[in-house]
Amino acid sequence: MRRLFTTTLLMILISLPIFSADPAAKGLEIAKKMKAANNGFVGEESLMEMVLIDAYGAQTKRVMKGMVMEVKGDGDKSISIFENPQDVKGTKMLTHTHKDGDDDQWLYLPSVRRVKRISSSNKSSSFMGSEFSYEDLGSQEIEKYNYKWIKDLSFNKGKEKGWLVERVPKTKSGYSKMVMKVSDKYMNPVEVEYFDRKNELLKVAVFSNFINHKVNGKSIWRAHKIHMKNVQTKKESVFEWKNRELGVKHKDRDFRKTALK
């Protein structure tokens, strides 16, 4: 009898899914797994190109240089240096993201040699006139969202698996929610649907060109292209990373306000 009980208990435990049955807890566990898989990149450097496509198909290109430094125990630090269009060439944006509270953000305006602290709380603003907002491109700290698992998914005719996860911002955001298709191979979203504050579908982002980077023996996948389509305005933006390097050891002083000038 005792043996039968033990065997039954073991069978029940084995048959349980990896994740908790509670959708919220399961969603959070997926987010934590994503974070764990993407942590440890140390630092990043890249050239970023963004193509803006209006509703009639006309295209304009923006170019930026980007540096990111991973910060243990808090949000990442990043600097974007604008290269094109030419009137904003040399403009730098420094962001210190935080797990709690608003991020710190400074803008360096080269024409007047001025470093100006800027309000970072309104993240729903368009980034350089594109369909991306600052919120889309900033550090995605899991502490700032509530997660909910919706269902398991399979991609590429069942060759790859993943999950459909809903993410709801805890703090002020331009979105009511985001629905993410997460790949368990890349441990990153491959598609995100953004819903506006009226809970209507606003934008769809497709992540592609995943490249595997090796950093200190760890394998980290990064999407090198995001195609964002605004379903309400029919405008599109394509964000691409060129010469993207992970594992770059930056100096903390390069991410201080004093380094902007």
Added chain:
Amino acid sequence: MKPFLSSLLIILFIALLISTPSLNAMASDEGEWRNRGEVSLQWRQFENDNNDTSIDTGMLIFTRLETQYEDERNRHVFRGFARVDQKDKDRDFMSFEDVYFSRLLDEEESWLVLAGYKLYNWTATEAFHPADVINSRNFDSDIEYFEKKGELTLELSKFTDWGKISFFLWPRFEQPQFPGNRSRLGFGVDLDRPTAVDGTTVGDKWLPQGGVRIGITLDDGDLSLHLINHIDRNFPIIGTANFSFNPVLQRNVPNDSIAFATGPTPYYFRKTQAGGTLQYAFSNLLVKFEGAYRVFDDELPILTAEGINRPINHGEAALGFEYQLPFSMGGGDTSIFTEAGSILGTTKEERARLGAFQRDVLFGLRHSFNDIMGKELFLTMIHDVERANERLYNISYSQRLSDLWKIQMGVRVYDAPKKGNVARGLEALDGAHHVLANLTRFF
């Protein structure tokens, strides 16, 4: 500046712009070159003042070149601009804004030394700038944002976890630039060469000046404090130091009355200034503060049109708020901002003598359309709360025409009728309303 020399400088600038290979960043093993430039056609048209001697139309070419080399520890920067006006030769102007090199001294890269001409921006606010006093200005530019000239500098800085402390030595008095007698933004006379006053010594350019500044990064704010001793650049006394008492007239008279009448001298006095800035972010609200207290050397009296004058010790403070609207209008971002600035510790009459913005408030709005063309609308109004009927209105609109071309258009209205015998502050610019248009090609 002679027309030939001006034209030569413009040609030189354009040649530099063109000859710099594609003016994009060039990387080498050691470091990186970064270049940037612009050529601008600028037009301004003043309201007719029915004065044949004044120049109501400005049409000029402006060029700016910036090139810098940077490697792990060294940085070389050159930035300068030149301007040639077809109508008003007094506006021809060339300035080196930055011509310096800097080097990180130690392995920890915490000490930096810098030498050369440098343009400083110590301001935290948009219109009133009590703390931003280092560089000499070009007074033939917008009164809220005067153009600056580079200052010859030797700087030693120490970077820390909390910010930066810098020590400065400025060995030379860089002369401010004044509009000519025919300029609508001038005083109606050709001022003599701006002159430094150090104690009772007049006219030296090579004068020891120095200071220290601490910049501290707080959690949600940035604080800076400074203490400087230098030749002031913002509060000249215009007149003559060359005068004597006439026993017959029983008053002081200039020894050269013709020069006094046709070309008085702006005198700049040595001063000690303690001040600081603070920027603090509360959600969508940005709070900005600037303050300074100035003590002048006042040994040398100056004879002015109103009698003997000496510099006046005073404080100055500006408090500003900038609020980004939490909602998006048509996909754009809108910020509203307000500032109040005042000169403190003086009488009303002394304040009026010291400057145009002696007790004023600013209301402004900036709307960025956040579109591909970077359209932006900028509106401000400055209102004098102490002196009646003194207002300055500014409307400007800018947008890209392409990745390389940009256009800016604007209107400025100076509404400050003269109330006494001598024009005070903004009264000197009353009626200098003008429209402007700038077409710029960036490289």
